[in-house]
Each structure stands twice: as structure tokens, then as C-alpha cells.
Amino acid sequence: MSYYLQFVIVGLASGSIYALIALGYTMVYGIIELINFAHGDIFMIGMMVAITFLDLLHVTDKNPPTGFALVGILAAAFLVAMLACAIVGVVTERIAYRPLRNANRLAPLISAIGVSLILEDLGKLWKGLNYISFPQIFPNVFYSIGGVQIAAVDLFAIVVAVVLMIGLQWFITYTRMGRAMRAVAQDREAAALMGVNVNQVISITFFVGAGLAGAASIIYGLKFGSTIYYIGFQLGLIAFTAAVLGGIGNLVGAMLGGLIIGLVQSFSVLIPDSLAPHSHGFGLPLGGAAWMLAIIFAILILILVFRPSGLLGQNVPDKV
Amino acid sequence: MSASSPWSLDRSTRALLWKWGLVLLVPVLVYTFLWQGDSVVNAAFLGLANPNNSTYAVATPGNMVQALIFSALFYLLVTALSGYLLAVDSGRHSFAPVWVDVVLYAVVPILLIALTNDLVIGIALSAVAWGAYFLVRAIARRRFNRFPPAVAPADPPAPIANAELRRRAIFGSVSFGVVLALIWIVVDIVFYVSGVFPSLLLLTILLPVRTVLLVVGSYFMGHFAARVAQNFTVEAYARRNKRREAKGLKALRPQRAQLTPNDNPLRSSGARVIFMAALLAFVLLYPALDSFLFSYGTGGRLAGYGDAGYYVILALGLNIVVGFAGLLDLGYVAFFAIGAYAWAIVGSSQFGQLFNIFLSNSVASGLFWPMLLGAALLAAFFGVVLGLPTLRLRGDYLAIVTLGFGEIVPIVALNLRQITNGANGLVGVHSPGFFGLAWNVTTPVPYYYLILALIGFTIFAAIRLRDSRLGRAWVAIREDEIAAASSGINLRNTKLLAFGAGAFFSGFAGAYHGAKLGVISPDVFSYGDSIIFLAMVVIGGLGSIPGVIVGALAVYSLYVLILGQLDTMAAVPHTFMYNFHTTIIHIIPGFTFGNIRNLTFGVLLILIMIFRPEGLIPSARRKRELHENLDEQEPDVLGSLDVTFADPAFEAEVRVE
Secondary structure, three states: OHHHHHHHHHHHHHHHHHHHHHHHHHHHHHHHOOOOOOHHHHHHHHHHHHHHHHHHOOOOOOOOOOHHHHHHHHHHHHHHHHHHHHHHHHHHHHHHHHHHOOOOOHHHHHHHHHHHHHHHHHHHHHHOOOOEEOOOOOOOOEEEEOOEEEEHHHHHHHHHHHHHHHHHHHHHHHOHHHHHHHHHHHOHHHHHHOOOOHHHHHHHHHHHHHHHHHHHHHHHHHHHOEEOOOHHHHHHHHHHHHHHHHOOOOHHHHHHHHHHHHHHHHHHOOOOEOOOHHHOOOOEOOHHHHOHHHHHHHHHHHHHHHOOOOOOOOOOOOOO | OOOOOOOOOOHHHHHHHHHHHHHHHHHHHHHHHHOOHHHHHHHHHHHHHOOOOOOOOOOOHHHHHHHHHHHHHHHHHHHHHHHHHHHHEOOOOOOHHHHHHHHHHHHHHHHHHHHHOOHHHHHHHHHHHHHHHHHHHHHHHHHHOOOOOOOOOOOOOOOOOHHHHHHHHHHHHHHHHHHHHHHHHHHHHHHHHOOOOOOHHHHHHHHHHHHHHHHHHHHHHHHHHHHHHHOOEHHHHHHHHHHHHHOOOOOOOOOHHHOEOEOOHHHOHHHHHHHHHHHHHHHHOHHHHHHHHHOOOHHHHHHHHHHHHHHHHHHHHHHHHHHHOOOOOOOOHHHHHHHHHHHHHHHOOHHHHHHOOOOOHHHHHHOHHHHHHHHHHHHHHHHHHHHHHHOOOOHHHHHHHHHHHHHHHHHHHHHOHHHHOHHHOEOOOOOOEEOOEEOOOOOOHHHHHHHHHHHHHHHHHHHHHHOOHHHHHHHHHHHOHHHHHHOOOOHHHHHHHHHHHHHHHHHHHHHHHHHHHOOEOHHHOOHHHHHHHHHHHHHHOOOOHHHHHHHHHHHHHHHHHHHHHHHHHHOOOOOHHHHHHHHHHHHOOOOOOOOOHHHHHHHHHHHHHHHOOOOOOOOHHHHHHHOOOOOOOOOOOOOHHHOOOOOHHHHHHOOOO
């Protein structure tokens, strides 16, 4: 049992990364009904910004900071990455999505694909074609709980994600701007009639959503340690699956979906390799790890076919 | 119109003669003297006349004969066009739009092709020029608030008698032919006098032959043009409809653009017949022409065009799914991969490994032809299978799910090592061949003709599909699913047929690619390719078949050729490109032109979506759809408040008691 607890913790940690990115997807979809293909690439840009920032501060694996310096540097890295991602998000909304707000459904989607291509190439130009390492400055400490080794960075990831999600939920529920966002998501014209500045609200939505992706990027960097220009695409797709799983447009759903997908990913490693002798043909060829992406997409397709509103969404009938 | 002499025409007809004569002369002269038209004829003739002289015999006799045939056809067709345009023009509209059309669509491409010395890059740059022109025109229109009149003149032009059509056509053709021959003679004499002439043979034999051919041929071409013009008159349609009704078919209702006489004859159906004939001649005779038009590197170019060709087929297939049926498919590369693997498995040693049946080389090669159909059917089957889960999904979700499939299929190909040989891929895939006669793989010419045949078939199939009942059902579900379902369209079957039909053509492309490349492995296909295919369809014009073809060629050349060329140019020191490159490297270390491919693509996609979402060559329906929200065609009409009191529409609504 404790063996599986390890997988649970690791799954929750990567799940919290997916949850933070999924929140960005779901917020944008909830408010302008657009799947922001570029969101994963904003995440990638956040990581590159963070790497450059840490480079400027001469923070490397060799001499990691400790104590208060570590806390300060981590906080600064979070702030810088979140701000950079937020700015990129707002800029892309302004340039690529706002002119197309009243166009037919296809146009902003293709525009989003265009933005994604641009960001990927910017990443390629900035940091090159190969993997770039993120400074592993988080102390490599393991806690022993119930006979299981739990990495401190995993706990850190979960804690930071939970704090941010609680913060977001508070922002949406109890502040004026949060109420405005919910209003615009519900009915854009009525909100405008009620005096809500729709353009500003949408920009702030992009700001917050992309900022969360920035936080996710730092956690990812600390946990996995490397990045490359095309990482945004795959992670974005997985996070989108998480958002759909939880119910697109639903914030708690995105968080839940992210955690579930993280657990699925973590446990898929356990599927045996049907080609290996000891498995007696049971399992998938080359083992679960090679099929992880396929498994996640299979989940996406199953959800969309059988319960398109997701786990926590309501079944809204198609109105004529 | 005086009937005293067959050559006397009234003033308006003479004005038309000047108009069309000049308009057509400009591109023809540009082609002949600014570019290679002249030298093609000269080189081919000299080569044939001096078969043993190596300076002249740059190509095989067969190629030279083809080049001469093409040149003859080209000039004769231009004289036919001249006669046709003169006969058919109603004379009611001004010169300016005609000039714009000719310069934009004829002169600019020829100049660009001549400048870049490459056909595909030239056409792609022309597409860019067209895009720039449309953009500037749209901005200028919005800025100065001047829109073209939305309503055409209500009354059709007066009909012209068949005899008059024939007179004008012959007059137009012969005048043009004579003028062209005279100009050519003058230029030849100028060259001879200035000593540039390569051989006296040209002057003594070629010149008279050419002149006689032009003058006499233009007379017969005038008759041909008259026949074309007479086919599109109101009486001709009436006769055709009577015959159709006798057979129980529906009557045809021609549009203004199809009739003779015509307000915009350059865009009429008759002119299109002549354009298509010229294009067909060019495309069919191209392998022979290439060595005359572009000197070195014919083999490489033809191989490249073969590649561009299968992109065209893929774009046409995707056009069926995205353009006709409106189902946004972002994973089209999956079907392409399935088609390629289908042929690769059958046509390589993998077949023996899997089924223990070992085929000889010639049998395996011969199997390509049935496997073309087999790969297409297999891809269509998977199209239906992968379309099944998407039936209830709307646009965005459909896109993501198809994207997922586009990702899953390469993963499956990678992991199912027994069948697909995993990451190593399948090598030694056979080229096509008839039983016992495998293709000579050192020349790409057979592949060129194969892809032409496939493209021709695909275009034909796409047009027939579009104009069929199924095609109309696709348009209906694209516009409004619920209304379509209420009208009795079976949503499930129609959507699945769309996926299947679209995937069918990708099977052709896949089998062709497998045979040509010889090696198929999972890294041949990637997600980025799906985006490229979608970009081809979108940039070209969703749902419009010529648009998609042009879009495919433009995107292919941008993606594969142009940026690669720029990199090659930047490697040569002391050129502008080289300096430009070194300056940028200081700021951005990783910069190469190949690296910014996706960047230019992304910018292009965004610009097109914002400024011209209907694409380069839109279908008329699409253009209306996409601009109905913007007040491009008419000023804002706020409703009955804007209608004046005396207007019958207003009066009909308001009743004063």
C-alpha cells in the first residue's frame, strides 16, 4: 500500500502543474469560448524567462542558495515568471484575439494556432533547439512518511498549487473583479449593459490565467529540471484534457481534472509491457510509459463522447 | 454595324480592338522577350536543326519537339483569346479593372518567375503580391470609404448575332496574330543587325515558318474562338436546355458571368476554357519545357514538384472535411500516415515478414496500382472510425479530438513494432512499376506524371462531390447543423462520409509518398504537418478548389523552398543576405531562416484571419458569409429608421389609420 502512496504523491505533484495550466484554459474558455492553443506555449515562455532570470542572478546547480536567500529567490522567480506570462497573455489577446471576437468560430482558433507557432519559434530562437536545464535549486530533501520516500519538491508543488487555487477561488468569489468575470462568462451583453468593462475583464482574465501558467512553469522547472521549445504543446494538450475532464468553464473542475490526470499519468507507468517475458502478454506493448499520451487522449475522447460537460459541469442542452 | 465589307467595323468595335490588343500584347511580349518565350522557340528549333552540334542540342529531340508544340499552342491560344475577348465584350465597362486583372494575374507572376528563376517560388511570391494587393485595397477602401457598387446593372447587354460574333472573333484573332508576328520580325531584325543572332538558320527558316503559322493559325483560331463564344449565348443555353428536358434532366440556369456577350469577358466562362487549355498544355508538357525555361537542375525541380503535388492532394482532401463540411480536422496527418504505412507494409520486405509470402520485386512493384486504391480505402476506413467519436462535438472540441488522433497515430506506429518496425521504420519501399518493368528511379519524370494524374483525379472527384447532393448536404451541416437535421439530412452519415472522403485522398498521397521516398518511419509525420495542411486550406480559401490548390503550392514553397533558399543565399559571403544574416546573429544567436519557418507561418495565419479570412481565392459563398458582419459592401442600415418615407418598403410596413 505504501508503495502506491509514492505514485499518489508524485501524481498529485505533476497533477498540480496540470491543474494550474488547466485553470488558464478553463478561464479563457469560460469567458470567450475560445480554446487558447497558445496557452501551453505561454507556459514554455515563462520557463525560459525564469531560466534567464536565474542566470542573471548567477544562481546555478553548483552553488544553490539556502535559507532566506532561497525563499527570496524562489519568490522572485515566481513573480518574474508569472508577470512575464501574464504580459504575454494580455498582449496575445489584444493582438490576435480581440479583432476576431465577433468573427465566426474558426477564425480565433486558427489565430490561436498562429500564436502558438510564433511563440514556439520565439522559444527556439531564444534558447536554441536542445534541452535547456533549469537550475535545480530546490533542496533535494526526502521525507520519510510511513515508510515511503516523499520528495520535498513534490510537497512544495502541491502546497503552492493549493495556495494559488484557494487564492483564485477567493478572487473569483469575493472580489468585484471576480464577480465581473463571472458575469461576463455568463452573458457578455448583459454584463456590458450592467456597466462592466468587458474588454478590461477579458484582459484581466488572460492576465490571471497566464500568470497561473507562469507559476506552473516554475514548479515544473524545479521538479523536472529541463525544458525545450516544444514542451508547451504536449503539456498544453494534457492540461486541456484535464480542463475538459473537470468540466470546461468550471474552475474547481479544472483543479480536480488536473489532479486526476496527474494520478493517471503517474499510475500508467505500472502497466506492464506485453512484449516482455514476465508479463505473459498482459498489458500494452512497450509498457504503459510509452502509451501515456495515448491513454490521456483516450480519456479525452471518452469524456467528450459520454459526458461532454465533464465531471463537474452541468449538462447544458443544445439550444437552437 | 456596316455590312459593306467584312473588315469594316464600327468605332466601338475598333476601340475594343485597341483595348484587348494592348491588354493581351503586354503579357505576351513580357513572356516572349523579357522572359524565355523567344529563346525556347529558338533553342528548340536550333537543337532540332543541328542534332549533332552539342552546343545546340541541350535536350533530347523528344523534349525539343514538345517545347515547340507548347510554344505553338501557347501563341495560337493567345490569338484565340484575343478574338474571343473582342467578340464577347459588351463594351459597357471601363478599362481599369481589366488592366488590374491582367497586370496582377498575368504580368506579375511572369516577372516574378523570371526574376527568381524558379516556377514555384515565383508563383508563391505572386500569391504574396496578390495578398498584399488585396490587403492594401481593403485598407484603402475602408479608409476612403469607397466601396465597389454592390448591385450590377439590371439589364443584360444586347445579344450579338452569331455571324457578327464570328466576324469580330476572326478580326480580333487575325489582327493580334499579325501584330505579334510583325513585332517578332522587327525584334529579330534588330537582334540580327546588332549581331546577337546565333545563326542564320533562324532568320531564313524559323522566321517565315513562325510568321505563316501565326497569321494562318490565327484565322482558324478566330473560328475556334467564335465557336467558344457561340456556345455561351442565350440561344445556345436554350437549345441545350431543350435537349436536357427531353432527357428528363434539370434545366441549366447560366449566370451573367457565363453568358455571351459579357461585361467582364476576362472572367467569363469562355475565357476560362481557353485559360484551362493553355494551363493543361503547360502542365502536361512541363518536363520537357523545364530545361528550356530554367536551365540547370531539372531533375531536382521535378522531384520537388512531385512533393508539392502530394501536398496539393492532401490539401484537396482536407478541403473536403474542413472546407465543404466545416469539420475542423487538426489531425489529418494521421490518415496520411496510415496511407503511407499501408503501401510501405505491402511494398517492402515487411510483407514477407508479416505474412510469410515473399514477393519478387516486379510483383511488389506492380502491386502499387491496386494498393493505391487499397491505401485510400484503408485511410477512408480509419477516417470513418476516427470520425465516430466526434459526431456530437462542436468546432473547438472536434479540433482538439482530431488533434489527439493526429498525435496518437504516430505513437501507435512507433509502438506497434511487430507491424510497423517501430522507430527504425520501413526501408526499401518499392517504386511503382508495371509487371516486370519497374520505373527507372534516376529520373523523376514518371513520378511527375503520376502525381499529375492523381491530382487530376482528385480535382475531378472534389468538383463532382461538391456539386452533388452529398456536397450540398455538407454545406448545410456546415452552416447550421440543427436546421440541416430538421431538413432531413442524416447528420451521422453525412459527417462520416465527409471524414471518409477526405481521408480517401490522403491515402493516395500517402501511398505516393511512400513509393517516392522509399523510407517510412514515424518521424516522417508530426503534428506540425497537420497545421501546415490546415494552413494550406485556410490560406488558399476554405471550400474553394482552385484556392486550395494555390494555397497548397504557396504554403509548400514558403515552408520548404523559399526559406531554404534564403539560407543558401545567406551562406554566400559579401552578399546582402550574408550581411543581413551576420548582423542578426549578433542579436539572436540561433537565427537561421529555416528556424523562423513557424514564426512566419504564425504571423501569416494571424494576418489572414484578421484581414482576409476567406483566403486568397475564396469561393463566392464563403466571401459573402465571412463579410456579412462587416459593412464592406453597403453602409450601415439600422432598420426601418433609415428608410425614407417614400420608399415602398417603408410604406408597406407602416399603415396610417
